[in-house]
Amino acid sequence: MLHAAHILCLGSSTSAAGTQAAQLARRTGATLHVMPLPSGRAAGPTGSDPGPGAEAAVPAHVVETQPRSVTAVLQYVGDADIDLVVADTPLDRGPVPPLATDLTRALTRRLDRPVFIVERQDDPDAIQRLLVPTDLSVPALRAFRHAVALARLYDAAIDVLHVIESVPYVALTPTDRLSLGATTLSERRGRRRLRAFLQEGEAAGVQVQPHIMRGAAADQISRFANQGDVDLMVLSAHGSDAEEGPLGPVGTRVLGRVTRPLFLVRASGPSLLGPPDDAA
Incomplete structure (x- = not known):
């Protein structure tokens, strides 16, 4: 709650x-x-x-x-x-x-x-679909938990987006290309870690849809948010570099492009989730 x-x-x-x-x-x-x-x-x-x-x-x-x-x-x-x-x-x-x-x-x-x-x-109840971009970090999990609480409050659904940023792989032989398989190791790891996020949504009775995309994180997040039927983006602010500010490099680029409503969650400081989040 x-x-x-x-x-x-x-x-x-x-x-x-x-x-x-x-x-x-x-x-x-x-x-x-x-x-x-x-x-x-x-x-x-x-x-x-x-x-x-x-x-x-x-x-x-x-x-x-x-x-x-x-x-x-x-x-x-x-x-x-x-x-x-x-x-x-x-x-x-x-x-x-x-x-x-x-x-x-x-x-x-x-x-x-x-x-x-x-x-x-x-209508403040017009929020029906939330987008949570995540790098699967602990601060991002905190943002997801806030999104779950908001989804329960507005009776909304959540889209969780994880972007895999990878350097293109050039295979030397057809055998090398086949060895990569249809799903890369990084994608399998991403899906496995996403399941831990989704379990919290399921336990709270919230509909959660996972998405994994490849490419530049800021580009993919911005495209998904602006082109999709997103009513609110829930974003974690956990940058540490003084020049980047609290949003970090990806968050700063995303918020320079996205025009959707925003709920920004800090990586530390006061929480809106009460004792359960503090204990976690």
Whole structure:
């Protein structure tokens, strides 16, 4: 199950982020914190203030404050013990991916907790298919567990994508080519490790479909996300290089190309999965 005591919405109560954050707060019993952004960067569909019926879409405990900078947002997240930050995709971004904006890029580089970047959609329950790209690492397993919790929350299905990046093999003889077989050793290993991921989804009663592709990871993930019927991408942020940032080289390239809503899970720091995940 997804656990959250405090959810911060960066946007108005009537924005897509406000609607999604309110839905999550109701389902998890969390307190909703609303932080309207300056310059209308996360305004509602019409750019207006919340109407008379806006209160009905927001849980009872709402704390409203006005940020002055990314530093102020980070300070508030720490002071209020925020578990999850929900942000809007800017209305004027056009085809620009979510993390190409200054605010979301700065927040994801510096926040140590999950970030949910939503699209402009009226129905928060429209999330029916999740994509989880995975390198089969421990941080990626943590992201998959969050995806399972989200899938249960939205009654959605999950596509798990593992990309095998390999150097083309040039066989010297027909016998060499036959020895490779229809399935390579790396693919067999990938499928075996994927089964461990899928068992968790099956135990939770979530429909999980595995996919193994070959090629450049960023290219294949971006293509799958943009061409497929994906409503939300759940991605692990576990880069360690200072220049690459927390997303790592593949994640950084993917988020420069993908325009889907995003749920970003940190490799360490606060978890939304409660004691079971901490024990694991």
